[in-house]
Amino acid sequence: MIVIFGSINMDLVARVQRIARPGETVLSRRADSFFGGKGSNQAVAAARVSHGGRMRVAMAGAVGNDPFGMACLKNLEENGIDVSAIRVTDEPTGCAFITVDEAGENAITVASGANMALRSADLPDSLLSKAAVLVLQMEVPIAENLEVAARARRAGVKVVWNFAPVPPIKERSAMAELLAVTDVLVVNEHEALAVADIAGTPAGEDYLKAGSAISSSFGSICIVTAGSRGAYAIAPDGTQAHATARPIVPVDTTGAGDTFVGVLANGIAEGLEVGRAMERACAAASLSCLTAGAQAGMPKRQVLDQHLSQA
Incomplete structure (x- = not known):
């Protein structure tokens, strides 16, 4: 089983010619709503490539007692995800406000809402003990993430931590505490540089140097995603692996990570x-960019396997 502990949002998306600069207003013909939240997105992506549901996916999260929240719960259930650890709260369901430009790039503002009410206790031991992998992100309280990660490590569950968005951590000790309970850290180029700075191993603009410093300093595998350049996995001994990105013309990069x-x-x-x-x-991330919306383009297993066999 894969367990995701994280955020659930409704995304409100407007397509624009270009993303507004500070103090500027740009017009869009319409706004569309899509299911989102980094936790919810990752749960759906994992569920869609499971072998006909043989690899179960469960989510622990929090939504509001409002139409957005009920719609988000229904969407997760329809994707075959166990929602028994999702709590309905008095806080409003999280919302993300996204603008997407003509090149498919995006700018995102998130109103956290119910996501900040999520607690480690919302994920029962009875569910966590069945997991092979626990997935975390940074859109819920850091302290709750840390507690869940520590529980997972004690239970022998591998912890995959997506360090996004970068939280306001300034002390190396806090970063060390986080990475001490992480098996695989996933960051993009900018996040890798930010983590390296916090950890006291600044790497200038060299994200691979940053990933190597993070991995060797803290003993976890660091994966750096680099958009069209693919992704790099760096082990504590310095060993690197590279996966290429498939060439595409993106429609919307929201949710690719x-x-x-x-x-x-x-x-x-x-x-x-x-x-x-x-x-x-x-390969899956590349395919996801071909459709508007964070979850709409996430491939199912058959589509992904076919794409890989043809590449």
């Missing part, structure tokens, strides 16, 4: 070595 994490977690749970799991995750 979450697709990568969810499919990576599925591969690790199935027993693939990290390099192979990363290859599959890169």
Whole structure:
């Protein structure tokens, strides 16, 4: 089983010619709503590539007692995800406000809402004990993430931590505490540089140097995603693996990183070595960019396997 502990949002998306600069207003013809939240996205990505549901996916999260919350719960259930550990709260369901430009790039503002009410206790030991992999992100309280990760490590569950968005951590001791309970850290280029700075091993603009410093300093595998350049896995001994990204013309890159994490977690749970799991995750992330919305383009297993066989 894969367990995701994290955020659930409704995404409100507007397509624009270009993303607004500070103090500027740009017009869009319409706004569309999509299911989102990094936790929810990663859960859906993992569930869609499970072998006909044979690799179960469960989610622990929090939503509001409002139409967005009920719709998000229904969506997760329809994707075959166990929602027994999702709590309905008095806080409003989280919302993300997303603008997407003509090149498919995006800018995102998140109103956390119920996500900040999520607690470690919402994930029962009876569910966590069945997991092969626990997936975390940074859109819920850090202290709760840390507690759940520590519980997972004690139970022998592998912890995959997507360090996004970068939280306001400034002390190396706090970063060390986080990485001490992490088996695989997933960051993009900018996040890798931020983690390296916090950890006291600044790498300038060299994200691979940053990933190597993080991995060697803290003993976890660091995976750096680099958009069209693919992804790099760096082990504590300095060994590197690279997975290429498939050439595409993106429609919407929203959710590509979450697709990568969810499919990576599925591969690790199935027993693939990290390099192979990363290859599959890169291919899935590329496919996800071909459709608007964070979850709409996330591929199912048959589509992904066919794409990999043709590549």
